[in-house]
Structure formats: structure tokens, C-alpha cells
Amino acid sequence: MRRLGNAAIATVTAAALCSGAWLLRSGAETHAPPQPAAAEARVDPGARGSAAPALPPSPPDRIRIPSIRVNAPLMGLGLTASGSLDVPPAARGNLAGWYEAGTTPGERGTAIVAGHVDNADGPAVFYHLGALRKGAVIEVDRRDGDVAVFTVDTVEVYDAKDFPDEKVYGAAARPELRVITCGGGYSRSTGYQGNVVVFAHLTGSR
Template sequence: MQDPAPPTDKSEPPAPRRVSAGKLMLIAATAVLLGVLMIKHDLTTDSGPPPQPMPAAAQPSAPPTAASSASPSASSAGSPAMRRSPPVRIKIPTIKVDAPFIGLNLNGSGVLEVPPAADRNLAGWYADGVTPGARGNAIVLGHVDTMMGPAVFWGLGSLKPGDTVEIARADGSVARFAVDSVEAFPKDAFPDERVYGKTTDAQLRLITCGGVYDKKAKDYKDNVVVFAHLLPPT
């Protein structure tokens, strides 16, 4: 589902995908037309509502691709960032998340696919964008629930500032992020630029569905977004 973005690292191949279908917006001339990062297949209602953060006012569009990332400015040169490497596993100790990743691609309509609903413990990442830990906004998506019950990001709305997110990467490194805020945005008023916009440091966006479940539309009305930044290596 954003200001200065990460530089294009020629030595690091881009990645593919994203979560949820919805409205489409063009965030930059160089950004691909993605589709609203809204997870539309979270249909379970018999488990009770998922934890919800405080509602926030806000708008959704397409996340920037790795190729559209700008070079870091002098002011961001000292901020922590890692070389490009695909994510393989995500852990969020506070809400007991421990799940593998799947890369998400665009479908024939230019909309980002969602993780398979058959596997509730699976996170997706936008593979044509920034990899978690690299400079820029890395986009990670997951279902809040499916027809089978609560899914990987069921507890996302209960995270608090300071909670940590650990993402193991294909090169053997681990990118550790600290949560800055957790907010809920109506899907028809999603803050595209803020969520997907370019950044000069390494940041992470975790996105799932939330808010009221519309039984007629079979979709949640909001998106829950976790904003986090990369911690220095320990």
C-alpha cells in the first residue's frame, strides 16, 4: 500500500511483489503502476476482530521500484543501510511472528498479487522494490486472516513504538528494525506518498488489512501500516 528513496544498486537485482488489490495510482514517473496495497482476501470473521491501532487520517498508490531510487544525500550518508539481498524470513517477537517470505509480482492488470491464502503463515514482499535493510522503503505485506482463521499479520495492529522486527536475508545477514508508529488508514484515503515515497535511509513498511469488515464487499475497510527504521548493526 515517502520522500527521498534508495539509490539504484546495480550489483543488486530488483525483487518482485506486493499485497492486496484496490485502487491504482502513479506515484512517480519512474514508478510502476502497482495497485493499492490492500489485502482483499482476508475474509474470516469468526475469530473476532484483529487488534487495531488508533485510526489515522490520511490516501494508497504504488511503491517506488528499486530502479527509481535516488542516490542518498550527504545528510543520509552516515545512516545505516545494507546492500541489496532478498528477505527469507521475518520475525516479530512481540506478536510471535516467525514466517517465511514469498516474492510478489504484478499481475496482467498491473496490480500486485497477494500471498497465497492457503498458507496463513506467509509474508510477501514487493520484489521490484527495495529489499529490507537497503536504503529506501521496503514493502512487506501479509494477510490479517483468511477463510481458515487468523493469519501472519493478525497481531500487527498491537505493535508499539520500539518493538523490533527482524528480517533474515539471503546473504546470511539480519536486518533489524525498530517500530516508529502503527496507524490505520481508510483504503479510500490511503497516504501513498507517505507510505511508499522515497527515503534517504533504510525503512520498512508492514501492511495488512484492518478496521471494520464489510461482509458485503468481503473486505476490510482500512489498512494497518507499521512504519519502522533500520537499526545500526550490533
């Protein structure tokens, strides 16, 4: 796919991830996914530590987040006809996707990974994403055999109407990663009201 860069993603909040199908079917609002702590949300993503040298471009195959027990394959995602980020098939709960027309995880710039918080059968791949804390490790297996290791800078939650496109998708001068799922308030009529976004930067490779 032609490399478009993240500027091609216009006013996107990954809304297709956010139906809340399981909560709607089970009436389990009391078991909604964890949300970022207020202290985490107040951290300035721009105030980050040093980064490891950028890796050459290579498509990713798998994402692992040990602290929340994520170990999932990655599929390539494009854009929908309306210009929003496409999403993995909802029926495949343990599957995430990356924006394959943009930056690959580990190279200089902002790489984008997205996945469902739940589906009709229950919690999905990023159900516990809001429980991540600063300093947590995210590992991405790449097709060239390298593993890109990222460290979480902050975890934030945004209402859909206030989603900061430039802050999330904007260009970066070093290797960075955004991991996105649904979060915020939940309505039985419209699903989740916003998105949880993890901000991380490359701190090593192996």
C-alpha cells in the same frame, strides 16, 4: 527481476489481502483483529530517530516480530496486471511477501512487506499487526546471512479510499520498512475497509 522501485506501485492498498474470509465464514466480527491505538496513529512517521548504516542489497528470507509472535518465511511479490501489489497465497496463513522489484530490507530506501490478516481457516500471519507499538523490533533474515533489525516508528490505519501511496511507498533517504495488512472497518459484503501499515527504520544488523 528488474529493479523498478516503489514508484511502480500505483494507487495500491493491497486490497487482495482484505477479504475477511474467516470473519465472514464464522460470523466472528467481535473477534476482529486489533487496530492501532489513536496515539500511535497520530505519530508523525517523519519524526524518527537515527538509523543504522544501510546494508548492501540482498533478498530477504524470513520476517520475525517477537512482540506479536510472528516468525514467517517471505516470498517474492510482483505486480498484478492492474498494477496493484500481488499477495501471498491465501491458503498459506503463515507466509508473507516482499516487493522484489523494489528495495530489499536493510538497503537504503523503502522496502515493502505484505501479508494476510486472516484466511478461511482463521487468523493469518499479520493478524496482530495492529497491536504493534512504537519501539517494537522487527527482524528480517537476509540471504547474505545478515539479519536486518528495524525499530517501529508508528502504526497507522487508513481507509482504502484515503490510502496515502506516497507516504507509504515513497522513496526514503535511509533504510526503512513498511509492513502492510488489512484493517479498519469490516463489512460482511466487501471485507475489510482499509489497511494497517507499520512504519519502521533500520537500527542495527547482525
